[in-house]
Amino acid sequence: MLDRRRFLALSSAALGVGALAACSSGGDSGSGGDGGTDVEVFTWWAAGSEKAGLDALVKVFGEQHSDFTFVNGAVAGGAGSAAKDMLQSRLQASDPPDTFQAHAGAELQDYIDAAQIEDVSDLYDEYKLTDAFPKDLVDRLTVDGKIYSIPSNIHRSNVVWANAKVLEKAGIDAKKAPGSVDDFLADLEKAKGAGVTALSVGTTWCQVNLLEAILMSELGSEKYNGLFDGKTTWDDAAVTSSLEAFQKMMGYTNTDRDSLDWPDATQQLIDGKAAYNVMGDWAEAAFQQAKLKDGEDYTYFPLPGKEKIFGFLADSFTLPVGAPNADGAKAWLDTLSSKDGQLAFNLAKGSIPARTDVDESQFGTYSQTALKSFAEDAISPSIAHGAAVPVAWLNDLSDATSQFTTGASDLAAYQKALVAAAHKYAS
């Protein structure tokens, strides 16, 4: 009897130890891309035009660097939040991918402070990128004289999209863009009179996207850019008037906004249920998909204001500290910053290249306007997409915005919360 007991005890203890060992080894084998020729590229591009862009880039990578093998580390879900979550724990555990996608700008600040990504300034020299990218952009990416990521593409955030047929019915000239925020508000009133949702908008981040567009319009680029380095204070009178305009515009929006993401809000425009929508230019892909005709069925213009501004955000790639295959990662950065890479990627994704020397003739009608504006107009970073503020600041800003648009706080309290957030995080 005793023998059997002892046997059972020993064998179960052995099983336990075995299970522990299996757990620990299982964690390692999952990461992939450890040295050799594999390059693990971590993104949240898992579907739609983003996936198409990634595929196009991988094809160019295969041609330029056939000695490396691309390993797709894409994590789907939550517009990148699932991927960022996963990345956070992997970096924390010193198990980084070879390179990962991140919005260029302030969103990188946390990784920089934690010394989780390398300075890639020397790659800018090696690949001759400093002159290929616009100086404005390179300046925005530079932190204390160092650059930590290489942009693959540029998106514009401050675009107003409109359903031309709906505008016509409401008696608004679809060919002519309004000249100021007030003109735009007047057009919204007309659209409302036609019995449609005047301005469709989605959940909190879409509302922040709308807010930043208004801030750019009302403040002008220099003052707007100053909001993030302390040169402009958030209790400025121009911010107050922007918030008032924001409040008015929210009054024209759909009541189910908080349950919608941007594709749903844009869909309302496509279906003719809404007249206007303020969204980044990834929306262009949705209009293309719905086979709407540019100029006939839908039109677009930057939200009008003091001056012409290109509200920018950029996807970029990094070189993590301790990347298992740093050479492979550098090869990937070489491809995505090359002319061929940027052309192939952006044609498929529907964004514009960060390089200014790419053959522009192949891009569509909308992209042509974005390319022109990017080259000529003032450039301001987007708040909602990590270009202007770090994640913690953006979270506070989003919370304040949601609190305001759900009616839990008034305009004065809203502005106070924005001031407090800036006070907490601005350097």
Place this chain on the structure above:
Amino acid sequence: MRSRVRRYGPPLLLISPSLVLVGVFVYVLIARNLWTSMTDNHTAAQANGRKDVSFVFLENYVALFKSPQFQHSLWNLVLFTAVFLVGAMIVGFVWAWLLERPLPGGRIFQTVYLFPMAISFVASGVVWRWLLNSNQGDSATGLNRLFQMVGLDVLENPWWNQVTFGIAAIAIPAIWQLSGYVMALFLAGFRGVPDDLREAARMDGASSLQMYRHVIFPQLTPVLMSAIVIIAHMSLKSFDLIMSISKPANYQTKVPAVDMYVFKSSFDYANAAAVGTVLLAFIAILIVPYLIQQHRERTR
């Protein structure tokens, strides 16, 4: 001594693997979480040791409880739990009472009522997000549209988009999913009442209502306790349902679990840990007395 080793040694050895695993992965990590919540570990640089982390004792907790945003989250949690708990108890109990007597087709109803529990919160949340659409009037969809179609326009409401009480709307799908489970618990309770007690009651001339009131219901108290503890602790932890109906940044549906997620996403591990500890404390307040009572009953 030797006999003690003989007596307790092998069983202890047998359960030691699970003891060690639970010890490390539950209790050590709870302690670690508690420690993190009392530091100023608010940035990525501090989390991976590049910058110093210092002990701030209860500072994070004080700041949390003072912030109107977190108070709003707590209020939402209390409201959600109250509606969820009362709703699931009443519906589950009534179903169990109706199905307790052998009815033709009773089994089918049991299965039907229990079925929603088999669906994941995320899947049902996606459907309920559409049902609970807040549009009213011409653009209404989901339940609001249904109300219009049957002429109950007065019932149209913004559901979870109402900032103070909206969270209660999300308790509706939760009730829908868990009522069947509560019913199953109560059914087991009803079946556990010996037939001779019922017979004795009838012999003494008790009416059907009196029999339930004085003989059967009192014996369901332990089941009720279990059901309350199970539903309440699920409710305190609920995150997936809220997340798939609403979104993390939506102020009207913030609860502490969502706050924890948002803090973590901005590398604010200290505050995330503090919120986690608050939740753990709530659940402990609920569960510990229950466990003690269970233990007493078993050892009596």
